[in-house]
């Protein structure tokens with residue numbers, strides 16, 4: 001939402017959206033200083049909740065350094081140092097989106113350090129998986145890293161951007177899976193519903209709208225609801241997928257206030 005106008009908040013409310021959850025991620029360019037991240041985290045935790053509140057829309061966020069900017073270990077560790085104070089903010093739900101981009105050694109190191117950060121502060125974890133040809137390998141690597149640590153409760157981890165070849169792996173390992181919707185490339189609403197028809201809808205699955213500075217659409221989720229209706233999913237099933245499942249996951253954070 002940091003790269004969106006308030007028109008989008010209004011459109012979300014009018015489409016029936018009850019809350020927005022915005023992960024810290026790549027801004028389209030690499031930030032040059034720790035102060036750049038500090039300001040970004042302030043924007044996510046102070047400014048956006050106020051902007052959304054004008055439309056009576058609760059705004060929550062996730063804080064981290066994203067994998068795309070995690071290649072410089074010294075820099076990434078300096079950024080990680082400033083994260084704990086933001087995890088205490090009343091609208092922050094956890095650490096995310098951490099994960100992998102190119103599956104590099106340095107990305108893995110920073111992923112592991114931010115998992116540790118989440119464990120130290122008893123936070124939910126939101127994971128980004130790489131796109132295109134790196135996705136299968138990256139998802140497997142992430143699942144392996146998480147499963148090697150017995151302190152991690154898979155029920156408190158959501159692995160996002162799953163596709164046909166990764167959804168089963170994530171859900172069968174006990175994690176939550178997110179399908180991220182895009183208007184053109186990657187996963188469109190019809191493709192997402194194809195996945196749901198093929199694999200069935202799990203209690204550990206949700207969909208989210210990609211919403212950023214590029215080609216994306218905050219109303220992808222309402223459009224996916226229309227697609228689900230066209231394909232004869234029941235209203236109960238749709239409600240579970242797009243509302244109850246995310247609320248059940250997010251309510252594991254005591255800060256998340258919506259009820260089922």
Ligand SMILES: [Zn+2]
Pocket residue numbers: 025097127128129160161
């Ligand atoms: Zn992502």
